Amino acid sequence: MRTLKGLYLSGCIDIMGYEALDFYDVDSLLTDEERMIRDVVRDWVDSSVIPKIENACREGVFLDEWRQEIGSMGILGAPLKGYGCPGLSYTAYGVICRELERGDSGIRSFASVQGSLAMYPIWDFGSEEQKERYLPKMATGELIGCFGLTEPDYGSNPGDMVTKAVEDGDGFVLNGAKMWITNGTIADLAIVWAKLDGVIRGFIVEKDDPGFSAPEMKGKHSLKASVTSELVFQDCRIPKDRILPGVKGLRGPFSCLNNARYGISWGAVGSAQACYDSARSYAMSRIQFDHPIAAYQLIQNKLAWMLREITKAQLLAYHLGEKKDSGTWIPEHISLAKMNNVDIALEIARVSRDIHGANGILDEYPVMRHMANLESVKTYEGTHDIHNLILGRHITGIQAFTREA
Amino acid sequence: MTVTIIAEQQQEGTHPTLAQMVSAAKGLGGTCKVIIPGGSGEQEASNISGVDKVMKMTGECFSSFDSQSWSSSMKNSIEGTVLLAATPAGRELGASIAAELGISVIQDVTSISPGIKLERPVYSGKAIENLTTSENCVITIRPNSIEAAEMGGSAEITSQDSTESIRLAVLEAIAKASEKIDVSEADIIISGGRGLGDASNFEKLEEVASTLGAAVGASRAVVDEWGLPHSMQVGQTGKTVTPALYIAVGISGAIQHLAGMRSSRYIVAINKDPDAPIFAVADYGIVASWEDALPAMHDAIKALP
Amino acid sequence: MKAAVLIKQVPDTTAKIDISGGEVDESGIAKWSISPYDEYALESALQMQKDVGATVVAITLGPDRASKSLVDAAAVGADELVHISHEGAIGSFALQTALAEAVKRVGADVVLAGKQAADTNAGSTASGVAKILNWPCVGLVSKIDASEGEFEATRSTVAGLERVSVSSPCVFAFDKGEDKLRIPNVRGIMMAKKKPVQKHTMADLEVDASNGGITESSVTYPPQKPPGQKFEGASSAPEVVSRLRDEANVI
Numbered sequence A: 001m002r003t004l005k006g007l008y009l010s011g012c013i014d015i016m017g018y019e020a021l022d023f024y025d026v027d028s029l030l031t032d033e034e035r036m037i038r039d040v041v042r043d044w045v046d047s048s049v050i051p052k053i054e055n056a057c058r059e060g061v062f063l064d065e066w067r068q069e070i071g072s073m074g075i076l077g078a079p080l081k082g083y084g085c086p087g088l089s090y091t092a093y094g095v096i097c098r099e100l101e102r103g104d105s106g107i108r109s110f111a112s113v114q115g116s117l118a119m120y121p122i123w124d125f126g127s128e129e130q131k132e133r134y135l136p137k138m139a140t141g142e143l144i145g146c147f148g149l150t151e152p153d154y155g156s157n158p159g160d161m162v163t164k165a166v167e168d169g170d171g172f173v174l175n176g177a178k179m180w181i182t183n184g185t186i187a188d189l190a191i192v193w194a195k196l197d198g199v200i201r202g203f204i205v206e207k208d209d210p211g212f213s214a215p216e217m218k219g220k221h222s223l224k225a226s227v228t229s230e231l232v233f234q235d236c237r238i239p240k241d242r243i244l245p246g247v248k249g250l251r252g253p254f255s256c257l258n259n260a261r262y263g264i265s266w267g268a269v270g271s272a273q274a275c276y277d278s279a280r281s282y283a284m285s286r287i288q289f290d291h292p293i294a295a296y297q298l299i300q301n302k303l304a305w306m307l308r309e310i311t312k313a314q315l316l317a318y319h320l321g322e323k324k325d326s327g328t329w330i331p332e333h334i335s336l337a338k339m340n341n342v343d344i345a346l347e348i349a350r351v352s353r354d355i356h357g358a359n360g361i362l363d364e365y366p367v368m369r370h371m372a373n374l375e376s377v378k379t380y381e382g383t384h385d386i387h388n389l390i391l392g393r394h395i396t397g398i399q400a401f402t403r404e405a
Numbered sequence B: 001m002t003v004t005i006i007a008e009q010q011q012e013g014t015h016p017t018l019a020q021m022v023s024a025a026k027g028l029g030g031t032c033k034v035i036i037p038g039g040s041g042e043q044e045a046s047n048i049s050g051v052d053k054v055m056k057m058t059g060e061c062f063s064s065f066d067s068q069s070w071s072s073s074m075k076n077s078i079e080g081t082v083l084l085a086a087t088p089a090g091r092e093l094g095a096s097i098a099a100e101l102g103i104s105v106i107q108d109v110t111s112i113s114p115g116i117k118l119e120r121p122v123y124s125g126k127a128i129e130n131l132t133t134s135e136n137c138v139i140t141i142r143p144n145s146i147e148a149a150e151m152g153g154s155a156e157i158t159s160q161d162s163t164e165s166i167r168l169a170v171l172e173a174i175a176k177a178s179e180k181i182d183v184s185e186a187d188i189i190i191s192g193g194r195g196l197g198d199a200s201n202f203e204k205l206e207e208v209a210s211t212l213g214a215a216v217g218a219s220r221a222v223v224d225e226w227g228l229p230h231s232m233q234v235g236q237t238g239k240t241v242t243p244a245l246y247i248a249v250g251i252s253g254a255i256q257h258l259a260g261m262r263s264s265r266y267i268v269a270i271n272k273d274p275d276a277p278i279f280a281v282a283d284y285g286i287v288a289s290w291e292d293a294l295p296a297m298h299d300a301i302k303a304l305p
Numbered sequence C: 001m002k003a004a005v006l007i008k009q010v011p012d013t014t015a016k017i018d019i020s021g022g023e024v025d026e027s028g029i030a031k032w033s034i035s036p037y038d039e040y041a042l043e044s045a046l047q048m049q050k051d052v053g054a055t056v057v058a059i060t061l062g063p064d065r066a067s068k069s070l071v072d073a074a075a076v077g078a079d080e081l082v083h084i085s086h087e088g089a090i091g092s093f094a095l096q097t098a099l100a101e102a103v104k105r106v107g108a109d110v111v112l113a114g115k116q117a118a119d120t121n122a123g124s125t126a127s128g129v130a131k132i133l134n135w136p137c138v139g140l141v142s143k144i145d146a147s148e149g150e151f152e153a154t155r156s157t158v159a160g161l162e163r164v165s166v167s168s169p170c171v172f173a174f175d176k177g178e179d180k181l182r183i184p185n186v187r188g189i190m191m192a193k194k195k196p197v198q199k200h201t202m203a204d205l206e207v208d209a210s211n212g213g214i215t216e217s218s219v220t221y222p223p224q225k226p227p228g229q230k231f232e233g234a235s236s237a238p239e240v241v242s243r244l245r246d247e248a249n250v251i
């Protein structure tokens, strides 16, 4: 029988911190800059997220130092060009999401919402003045944004939203409520989608606008280190120049979601890598029936399955990045990757939890946290099944979202 | 061959490493000359068996440590292979002397034998470098890696005054605000767990730590229960540490704790439960209550030369 | 003022070291980084850049892969980059001579380096370079306050910490610094890649790149540790202590 110490000495076990699984060496396809950015974000996650995340989750807070440090790394709004934005490739943006989500989905959510859901619509649909006023400070994290689409009664079906805007003299007056809004309470501005004369339009609401409030939603079992809020508009008055001039209809919010979902398809890989890493190292050191559990076929089968799924997910994400960068993508490509990668990440988290036995439910290990987080990730940005329906429509030409044709 | 030893500076008497350097020099064969920069202890040095000559250097530049002016003042007094203790000052001075003489310096060796064959740990002890060098070099030797030479010599003492001037000025000494060493940087860590019974017993660990120059760590259980700073916590959710020596006191060795310290080079465990899992990773296990074993260990450490 | 920072690229301190044929197998090293103490030296130079407008020059000596550490230095703000290419072993004196020559050529007034590199753990470079330049050297520094041509530094000695003053030109060897290391920024990374690197060879610096007096060198794994030993009772403590000293060589 080999003792634990014996295993270490013989080099069977080496625990030298986090090692990102990359079986096919997919990261060798990245550019030097992309790898440098990866290392910077990965080191930051190691030094600033991992040691603090469990406590932040227990207290249900997103640390303000995370906002500052993410801002000073200059990774917010990664693929946007100009106005103080980084102007990176979509692949680089994906890598950033992956590394952040290896730490925690809540941290990645912060960056996704800021970059893809708040900065992007201003960048794409905003006026010149709006871009100059908000984007440079949002890129550094000085200003935080949120994105209000979902309503208490309209989730998967945002087209039927009831939040309304009416023109009134030199401004607009908003009434209604949004729910499940990431960053809401800590945001300086909200991109709010509301109907103006029956047409969905985007509005920029600032935190001090009269009639606006953003109470935090408490009691989440998932994404605990992320702020989730309601947005309440009671005769909320905003100036005329806060409407996003460049877009009308659902295309506005959906184009934001495409970018965020793309980032999630990479982010989920990060969560899965973290769960795999923990499962592997735990299995190597946990001894039952005189041997490390990693020596048993059932455990090996689970680890091999994780390796297989992660490798496939990496290739999906990487190739989708190429398509984003070359402009050859369609929204259904993103649906497939978001759906698949979150799905396997969640399953890997569950299997990893299983391998950890009782220890798996403790916050000493990251797996149950990732597992709980991924339940949200599976639902937001289009639920798993909504993406199935999107693909179904693409395959058959028949929409199955509603019973009417 | 000839060996010149530069003694580590000391307020009174000689530094314990001097007798070790002498023993290393004797191992190489040939004559042995000791240079004492500023400081004191020439009498004691001359009494170490194996020393042939002692030369005390005085002068303004020795009022505080200035490697560059020291090496300039010594260059004409040095003969043959140069040995120093691999203390921080010894390494700095050794490198300066080597550059002064235009020869190589080999730092922090743990083994030295004729030929001259040297061994030194590299990559924080993950590998050993084995070197053969000519006699024309400066070597610093890790303190306590060589048995000290005996007393019983009576070497001739000379002294020399240097006119080198010092090029840096000490403005003030800053009282070291008993700054605690961080566990993630320490070479030696002594950690306590629930077995200590009470947070106040961490003082006992602090005492041993200050003798060893070690950091004090803790298991998660006591960090949570006794409200100790999280920065002390070693383990899965705390720090992962790889010191040369990890002493676990009253720590049973839950897998989460092992995850943070099992790559330490040497592990000592003190626990009264002979079946505690910590013993599975310990190089040296002491099955005893910490109340008895820790003071005994501390006394033995203090008794080391 | 011009501050030269000597940086060495080393295997990341978490890297596993594999040895084959008496050498470290570099292909097994996944991550190379700037040696940790050098990072504090760099941070201090960047403080000088902010406080007194110093130009920061990062200098490294090593094979091609080492140029990555220059890009890392540029990413946090180094203004100029110098790479002395050299493959394989090199004696400490030749190495210091080359670095000192590069320092002279860039016209630096102050040199900052780490107290020792994380791979060889030697700690010779700063002091040796100082000697070759005939500049004073302050070791184990944790903080420098710079004004034009004058420095006040905190250094650690056996007796504790002390403040010393020294004038330019001079050399500092860094211990862990008091200042927090800055996190690189993406914009810095993108610009860093475009920053020109001044390349030198040992030949054009007119340095004899011999291995000094070292005639043979090889690397081996540390000796296998004896299997774990268990002792009964507190009376065994002195025995354990003496083994820690003689067998393990750790105290």
Ligand SMILES: Cc1cc2nc3c(=O)[nH]c(=O)nc-3n(C[C@H](O)[C@H](O)[C@H](O)COP(=O)(O)OP(=O)(O)OC[C@H]3O[C@@H](n4cnc5c(N)ncnc54)[C@H](O)[C@@H]3O)c2cc1C
Residues within 6 Å of the ligand: A113, A147, A148, A149, A150, A154, A155, A156, A157, A179, A180, A181, A182, A183, A223, A228, A376, A379, A380, A381, A382, A383, A384, A385, A386, A389, A400, A401, A402
């Ligand atoms: C932590 C968190 C953060 C969020 N952040 C934001 C944010 O920042 N901004 C924002 O606007 N929103 C946000 N959301 C909301 C999120 O986008 C919605 O939860 C999501 O769109 C699903 O809506 P719903 O929860 O109302 O579920 P529903 O739409 O009610 O769906 C319930 C179930 O029914 C299924 N379903 C729905 N329609 C069909 C159909 N036609 N056929 C078959 N099955 C169907 C779904 O797949 C799902 O399983 C967040 C949500 C969470 C959990």
